Amino acid sequence: MQQKMENLVELQQIDDNISETLAARRKLEEEGMALTSELEKIQEVVDKLTLDLDTAEKEKRELEEIAVQGQEKIKKSEKRLPEIRTTKEYTAVMKEIDSAKKANHEVQEKIKLKDSDIEAVTREKDESENTLNEIRAKVDERNAEISPQIAEFDQNLSAKAESREQLLNNLPSSLKRRYKILIEQRAGVAVVEAKGGACLGCNMRLPPQFFNSLHSSDEIQSCPHCNRFLYVKTKENA
Ligand SMILES: [Zn+2]
Known part of the structure; x- marks a missing residue:
């Protein structure tokens, strides 16, 4: 990560x-x-x-x-x-x-x-x-x-x-701002795990390609449904 x-x-x-x-x-x-x-x-x-x-x-x-x-x-x-x-x-x-x-x-x-x-x-x-x-x-x-x-x-x-x-x-200030907005708008939960092809924040399924890209992406990714920041647990940080 x-x-x-x-x-x-x-x-x-x-x-x-x-x-x-x-x-x-x-x-x-x-x-x-x-x-x-x-x-x-x-x-x-x-x-x-x-x-x-x-x-x-x-x-x-x-x-x-x-x-x-x-x-x-x-x-x-x-x-x-x-x-x-x-x-x-x-x-x-x-x-x-x-x-x-x-x-x-x-x-x-x-x-x-x-x-x-x-x-x-x-x-x-x-x-x-x-x-x-x-x-x-x-x-x-x-x-x-x-x-x-x-x-x-x-x-x-x-x-x-x-x-x-x-x-x-x-x-970075843009990320800081987005985090604060999400905390306010998403009942205090801004960062969630993506697991089994779904966002654990809103429980919606993520597009398979997008989900797979989370494992390799260096970019900060957001759930297309709830906008929360998504991370995947890899063996190293699990
Ligand atoms: Zn979501």
């Missing part, structure tokens, strides 16, 4: 390698993003439960304050009883005390309900926090593997980009 063709074959190998590395890199990056979003979702649940708990506790404190005020009101009314002179007034104060006690009883019931709310939310929050911690440990562990792999891919990619540039610059 002549030097220019060898350069083209090598270029294609580098481009294949770059594509594979980019795909593997993208996969890892996507995995990392999926892990992060999984973590964020559980964090959101924990945040919401924390907020719910704060609200429930605040509401409970408000109820407790109302209960204290109610208790004071009852005491105050009860203190007045010995000084009362008329039956009418006595009945009124007793009625006051009675309704204050009733109201306080209702508040105590509400506090009980609030307590069971708080208990349920606390349990749920604890469970979510446990899940969050478990998943965070897993995510951290996986990210610790992903990050250096991505860094390694990046190093590999920049080395490959450099080799690619060098090989491209070794080619």
Whole structure:
């Protein structure tokens, strides 16, 4: 195989390698993003439960304050009883005390309900926090593997980009241009083997005479169907 063709074959190998590395890199990056979003979702649940708990506790404190005020009101009314002179007034104060006690009883019931709310939310929050911690440990562990792999891919990619540039610059500019166009137009495959009388890029049969000439030609040849550069493997370079 002549030097220019060898350069083209090598270029294609580098481009294949770059594509594979980019795909593997993208996969890892996507995995990392999926892990992060999984973590964020559980964090959101924990945040919401924390907020719910704060609200429930605040509401409970408000109820407790109302209960204290109610208790004071009852005491105050009860203190007045010995000084009362008329039956009418006595009945009124007793009625006051009675309704204050009733109201306080209702508040105590509400506090009980609030307590069971708080208990349920606390349990749920604890469970979510446990899940969050478990998943965070897993995510951290996986990210610790992903990050250096991505860094390694990046190093590999920049080395490959450099080799690619060098090989491209070794080619005559017309060939360089054709290679770049083919890479773009032919899904990243510009250089293919011709084997068994066919182009392995488009799988079309090549004219027999043309196929035979590939073995001896010193010229760079292209597939008449897909335009890709064609090479044949000889015993020396197989
Ligand atoms: Zn072809």
